[in-house]
Amino acid sequence: MVDEELCNTGLALSIGQFVPKRDQHKNKHVVCLDLTIPLHPKQEANIDAECRSEGSSLKPVDEGQTSKNNKICGRKKLRLSKEQSTLLEDSFKIHSTLNTSLKQALAKKLNLRPRQVEVWFQNRRARTKLKQTEVDYEFLKNCCASLSDENRRLKKELDELRSLNVEQPPLYIQLQKAATLTMCPSCENVVKAGGDGASDAAVKDVVLHEPKKTPSC
DNA sequence: CTAGTCAACGCGGTAT
DNA sequence: ATACCGCGTTGACTAG
Numbered sequence: 001m002v003d004e005e006l007c008n009t010g011l012a013l014s015i016g017q018f019v020p021k022r023d024q025h026k027n028k029h030v031v032c033l034d035l036t037i038p039l040h041p042k043q044e045a046n047i048d049a050e051c052r053s054e055g056s057s058l059k060p061v062d063e064g065q066t067s068k069n070n071k072i073c074g075r076k077k078l079r080l081s082k083e084q085s086t087l088l089e090d091s092f093k094i095h096s097t098l099n100t101s102l103k104q105a106l107a108k109k110l111n112l113r114p115r116q117v118e119v120w121f122q123n124r125r126a127r128t129k130l131k132q133t134e135v136d137y138e139f140l141k142n143c144c145a146s147l148s149d150e151n152r153r154l155k156k157e158l159d160e161l162r163s164l165n166v167e168q169p170p171l172y173i174q175l176q177k178a179a180t181l182t183m184c185p186s187c188e189n190v191v192k193a194g195g196d197g198a199s200d201a202a203v204k205d206v207v208l209h210e211p212k213k214t215p216s217c
Numbered sequence: 218c219t220a221g222t223c224a225a226c227g228c229g230g231t232a233t
Numbered sequence: 234a235t236a237c238c239g240c241g242t243t244g245a246c247t248a249g
Contacts, residue, residue: 078225080224119225121238122237122240126239
């Protein structure tokens with residue numbers, strides 16, 4: 001079986017065991033020489049039984065024990081103890097990201113590997129983000145609901161006004177008759193583009209500035 | 218049996 | 234080159 005110290009020095013030999021591929025990737029924390037020899041099914045069954053008997057008592061996490069399990073069975077579920085979680089949570093409240101020294105210090109204090117502390121912070125940030133997304137989603141859902149209500153209310157109001165005033169042409173048609181108002185692209189003020197002479201006075205009230213010497217004004 | 222949780226992994230991207 | 238991060242995924246474990 002692989003000894004972690006051997007692994008850390010860059011020399012390790014595994015027999016039918018799990019070697020994290022990440023460690024063979026660019027972010028090498030350790031360099032493990034994977035000389036995996038497939039086990040006989042009977043051997044595997046024995047190891048599995050061994051893991052189950054040890055794994056069932058995983059809860060108060062004993063790093064030595066779990067890493068032993070990891071080595072025998074491959075990836076094994078680690079449950080952080082309450083103290084470990086509390087300390088990690090506390091430091092997360094202060095800083096949601098890690099620097100190298102903090103990581104080392106936490107790892108030492110919690111009797112975990114620095115990589116485990118790093119992974120915990122990554123997962124914790126992901127959980128925070130997910131929660132925030134859920135909150136945002138709820139907020140937008142409520143916004144959407146209230147806007148739909150408002151839209152329904154306004155439509156209803158419009159229908160009522162139309163039914164009360166069928167003989168009168170709608171206000172927007174009256175306005176169109178009076179003048180066509182457009183927005184000047186250069187000064188962003190309303191300017192008169194058409195209409196009859198009778199409505200000139202109304203338009204004067206809208207354009208109160210001296211138009212700039214631009215093609216649009 | 219199934220859905221949910223969470224530690225751990227793999228990979229691509231970025232900063233230094 | 235190295236360290237770190239986000240994101241998607243995997244797999245062990247658990248509660249219902």
